[in-house]
Amino acid sequence: MKTRTLLLLSVGTALMILLAGGALLFQLSNQESTTAATPLGSATTIGDVEATVVSAEVDGDRLVVSVEIGGVDDTDGIDSFRLVTGDQRLDPIAAQADGRCGSISLATQACTIEFDISASEGTSRVLVLRRGEEQATWRLG
Structure with a gap:
C-alpha cells in the first residue's frame, strides 16, 4: 500500500x-445520577439480605461499624461488605472476635464489622454492601 x-x-x-x-x-x-446513600439507622434490602447500619466509630486504627443484618444463611456473607475511602478499597477484618460478624444468618443479628484503616489517608468513608446485582451505600464520614 x-x-x-x-x-x-x-x-x-x-x-x-x-x-x-x-x-x-x-x-x-x-x-440518571447514582442512587442516594442509605441513611444510618434505616433498614434496607439488598438482594436476599436486610441490613441496617446503626453507627460507625473510629477505634485507634480500626473503623468499627455496628450493623443489624439477616435474611439468608451465608457463611461468607460479611465478605460482601467493602469500605471505600478516598484512596483505597478495604475488606472487612475476617478474624473471629467477640461481637464481630462472622456470617449472615436467617435471623437478624446485631454485630460489628471492622476495617483496618491504618494505611488509609483519606477521611471520606463509604460502606458498600453488594449482593448479586444490587448494592447499597452508607456515608460514614
Whole structure:
C-alpha cells in the first residue's frame, strides 16, 4: 500500500473513534445520577439480605461499624461488605472476635464489622454492601 492510502485510513479510523466517544458521552449525560446513600439507622434490602447500619466509630486504627443484618444463611456473607475511602478499597477484618460478624444468618443479628484503616489517608468513608446485582451505600464520614 501507498503511504497516502495508509494516512487516509488512519485519519478515517481516528474520526470513527472520535464519533464513538462522542456518542458514549451523549449516552452518559442522559443517564440518571447514582442512587442516594442509605441513611444510618434505616433498614434496607439488598438482594436476599436486610441490613441496617446503626453507627460507625473510629477505634485507634480500626473503623468499627455496628450493623443489624439477616435474611439468608451465608457463611461468607460479611465478605460482601467493602469500605471505600478516598484512596483505597478495604475488606472487612475476617478474624473471629467477640461481637464481630462472622456470617449472615436467617435471623437478624446485631454485630460489628471492622476495617483496618491504618494505611488509609483519606477521611471520606463509604460502606458498600453488594449482593448479586444490587448494592447499597452508607456515608460514614
